[in-house]
Amino acid sequence: MKITSIETGLYRVPLAEPLVDSTIRLTEWELVISRIRTDNGVAGAGWAYTLGTGGRAIRALIEDTLAPFVLGQDPFHTERINERLWWAISRMGTGLASFAIAPLDIALWDVVGKAVGRPLWELLGGCRERVPVYGSGINFHLDIDALLKQIQGFLDRGYRAVKMKVGKPDPEEDVDRVRAVRRLIGPRVALMVDANLAWTAAEAVKRATMLQPLNLYWLEEPLPPQDIGGHARLRAAVPIPIAVGESLYTKHEFAEYLRSGAVDIIQADVCRVGGISEWMKIAHLAHAWDIQMAPHVVYELSVSLLCAVQNGLIAEMVSGGSVSELGLLVETIRPEDGWGVPPKRPGHGVVFDEQALARYAV
Ligand SMILES: [Mg+2]
Structure with a gap:
């Protein structure tokens, strides 16, 4: 089983109500969603969210730097891929790097779950x-x-x-x-x-x-x-x-x-x-x-x-x-x-509504 394509989208989603704490006031979120496809037809999705800033940088890191380390790999080799991703951006510090690795890693586990027919939990x-x-x-x-x-x-x-x-x-x-x-x-x-x-x-x-x-x-x-x-x-x-x-x-x-x-x-x-x-x-x-x-x-x-x-x-x-x-x-x-109660469908079970997302695409 091999990963044949990775597509990553950025979405800016207005919140239904402002979220306010002692240090921040939030009116919109960003979602960065990566979608992975494989040669046997199994597909998976993973995502990261931001408090409204940095989404473009995360998407660029995934597309320019990280995706090449995932393409062509066997999705079951989550540790091997994870090790390569961390090394690929380890000199950048941890914050932005970990946000960029998350969508890919979550999508890999989604693929693995679907391939074996078991929910993530x-x-x-x-x-x-x-x-x-x-x-x-x-x-x-x-x-x-x-x-x-x-x-x-x-x-x-x-x-x-x-x-x-x-x-x-x-x-x-x-x-x-x-x-x-x-x-x-x-x-x-x-x-x-x-x-x-x-x-x-x-x-x-x-x-x-x-x-x-x-x-x-x-x-x-x-x-x-x-x-x-x-x-x-x-x-x-x-x-x-x-x-x-x-x-x-x-x-x-x-x-x-x-x-x-x-x-x-x-x-x-x-x-x-x-x-x-x-x-x-x-x-x-x-x-x-x-x-x-x-x-x-x-x-x-x-x-x-x-x-x-x-x-x-x-x-x-x-x-x-x-x-x-x-x-x-x-x-x-x-x-x-x-x-x-965790979703019962194979993989992580979080399935985005592409139509609903489309209107927030950046
Ligand atoms: Mg807290």
Whole structure:
């Protein structure tokens, strides 16, 4: 079996509602989608997304630099291809490189699954049939009434875990908002907060101490990702699990966090770490530390990954921020009553609606 063609498209998709956190305001997404065909007729697709910038660079890297390393290869040789792709752009650093590798790697696994007739979650290990999902609100800009309405919507849809943004300039405002949500959801629904890199280590210790009585399930991205020592210091100072990973790009970066005792929950994003091959390595690495995976967004694919591994904790469903909700899939993939079930069709099962995509093509 040989790969005979690779075609890569860029799409700029307006969001149904603005997504706002402590550091960014988002009104559109970019999708870079690679489609791979083989000599026996099996085809697969993979993608990466951006927060609105860099899509053209990712597409150019794939077309000019990476695709030649994949063409003519046997799609079952995922490790051989992966090794060549990383070496091909290893001198560029990790961020942009991993975004460009992801669409190709995800498409390869799609082809492999289809070729053997198995869904991804079984192909990669087949550990469980379903995982819990949390309702994730990009709600920094909402006033308390709108915030509570959004969270109530999560409860109504059956979620037993919810996440909200923090990082307001006034620490008391954060406490008021988190307290209001805790009051609404009661003591037993898990509540996570996400600061999106807003603080220094000293500030984070202070903020986490103020929030601690509200019984948080995790505190996410309190500090810039480079400050591994700061994460370790925070983790030693407060009894709230620390979650990081959406701003890390390779297994080596995660290994450094694990070695430094700087993380409790790992949120590797399959589209940002270079695809399924790298995500699985990170998951197994975390398992060696008895640390669980709660991947950042990409719900439609993450649910399969979480069901494949032993240390899958929970999937994230962002309100207003999934390819299903944006109407880009032939068959929507959504949680039911707070549970995520992976697609049953062979491959990863995420099938883009080409007609719906066409109007966003760049
Ligand atoms: Mg986050």
